[in-house]
Amino acid sequence: MLFNSYEFIYVFLPVTALLFFAFSASGRPMLAAGWLGLASLFFYGYWSPRYILLLLASIAANYLMGRGILRLRDERRLRGCRLLVMAAVTFNLGLLAYYKYANFFVDSLNALAGTGLQLERILLPIGISFFTFTQIAYLVDAYQGKARESNPVHYLLFVSYFPHLIAGPILHHSEMMPQFADRRTYRFDVTNFSIGVIFFFIGLFKKVVLADGVQLFVGPVFDADPSYRLTFLEAWLGALAYTLQLYFDFSGYSDMAIGLSKMFNIDLPLNFNSPYKAHNIVEFWRRWHMTLSRFLRDYLYIPLGGNRHGLLRRYANLMATMLLGGLWHGAGWNFVIWGGLHGMYLVCNHAWQGFRVKVLGHDLERHTARGRVAGAALTFLAVVLAWVFFRAPSFPAAVNILQGMAGIHGAVLPEQWQAVLATGAAATVGGMSFGYLEAFGGTRQIVWVAALLAIAWGLPNSQQIIGWLKTRVVARAGAYAAQSRSWCMLGALSVLISFLAMINGSRGVSEFIYFNF
Amino acid sequence: MLVTLELVLRMLPVSVGLYQTERSDLWPLNSFQAHLPYTVSTTWELRNARHGRTNNYGHLTPFDYLPGSRPVIVVGNSYIESQMNDYRDTLQGRLGIMLGQTEPVYGMGVSGLSMSDYLAMAGQASAEFAPRAAVFVLVNGDISDSLIDRPGHYYFRETTDGWNLTLHPRSMHPLLTRVRQSVGDLYLFRYATQNLRFTMPELAPVFREAKARGLAAPVGKEVAAQFAAVDRFLAELPGRSGIEPRCIAFLLDGDRFGIYDPRVALPPADLPEAREHFIRKASELGYRVADLQPLFREHYKIRRRHFDYYPIDAHWNGLGHRLAAERAYDLLFRQPGGHC
Secondary structure, eight states: OOTTSHIIIIIIHHHHHHHHHHHHHTTOHHHHHHHHHHHHHHHHHTTOTHHHHHHHHHHHHHHHHHHHHHHHHHTTOHHHHHHHHHHHHHHHHHHHIIIIIHHHHHHHHHHHHOOOOOOOOOOOOTTHHHHHHHHHHHHHHHHTTSOOOOOHHHHHHHHHOHHHHTTOOOOOHHHHHHHHHOGGGGSOOHHHHHHHHHHHHHHHHIIIIIIHHHGGGTHHHHTOOTTSOOOHHHHHHHHHHHHHHHHHHHHHHHHHHHHHHHHTTOOOOOOOSOGGGOSSHHHHHHHSSHHHHHHHIIIIIHHHTTTTTOHHHHHHHHHHHHHHHHHHHOSSHHHHHHHHHHHHHHHHHHHHHHHHHHTSOOOTTOOOHHHHHHHHHHHHHHHHHHHHHHHOSSHHHHHHHHHHHTTTTOOOEEGGGHHHHTTTGGGGSTTOOEEOOTTOOOHHHHHHHHHHHHHHHHSOOHHHHHHHHIIIIITTSOHHHHHHHHHHHHHHHHHHHHHHHHHHHTTOOOOOGGGGO | OHHHHHHHHHTTTOSBOOOBOSOTTTTTTSOBOTTOEEEEEETTTTEEEEEEEOOTTSOSOSSOOOTTOOOEEEEESHHHHOTTSOGGGSHHHHHHHHTTTSSOEEEEEOTTOOHHHHHHHHHHHHHHHOOSEEEEEEOTTHHHHTTSOOTTSEEEEEETTEEEEEEOOOOOOHHHHHHHHHHTTOHHHHIIIIISOOOGGGGOHHHHHHHHHHHOOOHHHHHHHHHHHHHHHHHHHHHHHTOOGGGEEEEEOOOHHHHHOGGGOOOOSSOHHHHHHHHHHHHHTTOEEEEHHHHHHHHHHHHOOOSEETTTEEEEOHHHHHHHHHHHHHHHHSOTTOOO
C-alpha cells in the first residue's frame, strides 16, 4: 500500500489510528501495540500477501535468535554467543542474498565464465533490505549487550511498524523500544498528531508535486534509445532532473514516514538534512539517508577497523563500506560503480582535509564564503555525476549520458529557440547549431529544474519548518490556544492532503523510488 | 482553506465554461452549450491552457456552422474535439486550408463518443447539413465501447432482430442535478473533475476491479459482438449520413506510444481481429480506409518526432493532426474515382 494512495489516506490510516487510540484509551496498551503490529502486517500484505510469511518467519527467527544470544551472554558462554550471532547474521544475509542477489550472481557468473546457468527470476520482496538490516543491527546490539528485548509484541512492532517497513528510516532498537514501552505513547496528543500531519503533508507535497512533477523529464534521457546520442543540454537537464526527483521522492517518503509515526506519538529518526547544501562529500553523507549512513558506519566501517589502523587501511575501509553500500541499493554493477565513486570521493575528501591541515596548516573549522560556495558546487557536481550510474539502466546508457554531459555529442540547441537566438546573441556563439532534441522537455523542463534547485538550496527543510512552527505557533500560545490551533491546522491540512491525493490519483500509480531497494 | 483554494484557482486557467447541452435529443451534434466562453487546460499543472468560445452547435470551432451548407464533416471523439490544440492545427482546420477555405469543413468531435455514437452523429449531421463527404477517426476503444450501455450514449444492443442502435437516455436524480448545478460553477469542482479527472469510484478500487470483471465477456462472444457492431455500423452509415461510401474516409489510429517505446505499448481495448475486420470489410464496401499505424511508424523512424503529448496525453498534437489531414485529403480528394 502506498502512502500517497486513496486507500491508505482514507481507509487504512483513519481506521488504524482510531482503533489504536481506542484501545489505548481503554487502558490496554499491549492490545494497542498488537493492533498496530497487525495493521502493519496488513499494510505489508496488501502489496503481496505471500511475502507476509517471509516477513513473519524473518521476525520470528530473529526474535528467537536474539533471545538465544541474550541468554548465552547472560550465562557468560561467549563462544557460543559469538557463534550464534554469526549464524544469525549469516541467516539474514543469506535471505537477502537469495532474494536480492541470486539472479545478479548467476548473471554475472554467466557473463564472466561463459556458463549457461539458469535461475528462475526471483521477485524481490518489498522492504527486505530494510527489515533485514534493522534486525542485523538488533542482533549485533544484543551480542554487544546494548539491546535487550523480551516482549514479542514490541519486537514484532519494532520490525514491522508500517511507517518505516518499506523504505526506512532504518531503525535502531535503542531508539524504538523505550517508546513502545512508554505509557505516554498510548495517549492521543493533538499537538503530536498535528505535527505528524504537517510532516506528512510536506512529504506528500514533495512526492506528488515536486518529485512526480519533475520525473517526466527523467525517462526520455535515461531510457533513451542507445543509438540516440544525447547532447549537452539534454544530458545535463536529465541528470539534474533525476538528482532532484530522487531527493524529493525519498526525502518526501521519509517525511511522510516520520509524520505518520508522530501521529502515533512515536519519533522516528530523521533521514535527510538538506543534503544538497553540503559543502563536502563527508558532510553530504551526514545529511543524505542518514540512518543508512549510521548503519554502515556502526555495523560495517567501524567493525572493519574504521580509522584505527592507519591511513591506507582507513581508505580501504571507506571504499569497502561504500562499495557494499552501493550493492545494498541494488543487485547491479551500476550500483557498485556508484558506491565505488562515492568511496573514492570520500577518500579524496579525507586526503584533501589531511593535506590542508598537515601541509597547508589550515583550520578546517574556518571557511571563506568563496571556499564554501566552491565546496558546495564541487560536492553537488560529484553527486550528480554519480547519480547517473544510480539511475541508468545499463553501463552503456550511463556512458552515453556522461558523454553528453561532457559535450562529446555536441552542444545542439533546441530548434524552437532558433527564432529568438539566431538573430541576436547566437550570432556571436560560434559553432552553435540548432536541431530537434528528442530528450529535451522544453522550456518547462528548465523552469522545473531551476525551481527545484532553488527549493533544495534556498529553502529550509521539513524539520526546520516544523521546528519554526512549534516555536512560533504552538509554544508561544497557552495550552488551550495551542490545542485550538492544532485542531484548526488539522482541518486545513486535511483539505490540502485530500487535494494532493486527488492530484496523485489523476496520474495513476506512482511508487516511491526507494521501494526498489 | 476551501475558500482559499477556490480563490487561488479562480486566478488560474482551470478548465471551465464547457457545459454539455441539456437537450439530449440534440446530442452529440449539439455538443456543449452554444456561444459560451471557455477555458481548457490539462493535468494538475494546467498545461496547454487555451481560451475560446463555443460555436452555434457547441463545438470548439471559431465559426458557426450553417445548416444545409453541404460541408465535409470530420467525426470523432476527443481526438477531433481537440481541446489541446489550436483550431488551425486540427485535422478539420488543416483540411479546410488544404481545400483552399472555399468549402466548409465542420469538426464534430465530442469527448467520450464511440463508433455507435458516430452513427447517430452522422444521422443528425445529415439532417442538418446534408454533408457531401465525411472523415471518421477511429481510435483504440471505439469498437468495444460501442457495445457498452452508457448513460447518455448510443450503443449496439443485441435484440431478436439483430444488433440495433439504441440510446440510453441520460437521467439524473433531481437532487443530484441541483447539487451539480450549484457546485458546477465552483473552480475547485471544475479543477477536480476536468483537470484531475476525479470521479467518486476512484475511491473504491476494489469495487472498480469487480465491476471491470463483471463487464468482461467471454473472448469468443466478444469477438462475435465486435464483428457484429462493425458490420452494423458499416451497413447503416451510408443510409444515415446520406453520403456514398467512396466519399467516406476512415482513419484508424494506432498505438503510437508502442512505436516510441515497446515497453509502454498500450493494451488494445478493441480486439485486433475486430480492427482488421473493420479495415477489410470497409474496403470491400467501397469506403476509403487508412490505417495510420504504418504511417506513424515510418514517420517516427525517419524524423523521431512524437505525434501526441507523450507521455502524459495520447491525444494527437499538431503533427499527428497534420499527417491525418494529409491522409484524409488523399483519400477523398485525390482518388482515382473522382473528387467528392
